[in-house]
Amino acid sequence: MNPTKGILFKVCALFLFAIMASLIKAASENVPPWQAVFFRAFFAMPIILLWLAQRGDLRTGLRVTNAWGHFWRGVIGTTAMAFGFAGLGLLPFPEVTAIGFASPFFTLIFAAILLGERFRVFRIGAVVVGLIGVAIILYPRITVFGDGGAASLALLGAIFTLTSAAFRSLAQIHIRRLVQTDQTAAIVFYFSLTSTVLALLTIPLGWVMPTRTEFMSLIGAGLVGGVAQILLTTGYRYSEASTLAPFDYTSMIFAVLIGYFVFSEIPTSNTIWGSAIIIAAGITIIWRERQLGLKRGKARPSVTPQG
Structure with a gap:
């Protein structure tokens, strides 16, 4: 374990x-x-395959024992990606990022419903606070409902982004199940493969011929996304998930900087305050779960083999 190295990989990802x-x-x-989903998924696959070949995991890393699990993870993840990309086209970059922070709260809710995980009072309180933060961000969009034009499109973008966060949470639930039987490399690769195939099925919905600049941007998105996925996976080899989790929120810093310097977007006060509340609630959950994990770790040596 090398936490510093793990954090560096995570932040770079x-x-x-x-x-x-x-x-x-x-x-x-x-x-x-x-x-856009097609380009993101298709052009990430060569990067992932080269990575597996370099590690010597090309043969063993792509074996699966739960093919249907990979399929449904791909369907759910692709849906999340499509809604997320739709939101990006309709909302400022920092706002999309902030709403996306709702995903961990949805994960806790779905884990309680689908996996039977205990939903402690502490968790419930943190989830409620986090969702209040989301509501603060969404409030300006909801209040202009029915005004038409750009306001209605922005509301639609907020709905798309929140839907994406919910589907990302469902994907995380499926990943929790898949990691019990299959390697991370297989999960990453087959997700890209499934997303590519599903995206191709949307051709009848209307594809367009991108301009040269758009074409290069889309290819770049796939290649950069593939590298980012590898760096993220590598980071978890050097550090525990609980150590790396708080650094997810550094993405807000990147979103604000890119939004300002590339798209001339300035985050609203609702986005800033809502993000602060969401981040505080998220870090509180991470801290609490880490404390419980440490307690379980200390108790484990005294437990008999029979449990």
């Missing part, structure tokens, strides 16, 4: 994911989100 999202956003005015 988040920076590249922010770059990837900005490239998708740059092409979103003309290119539909389902077409």
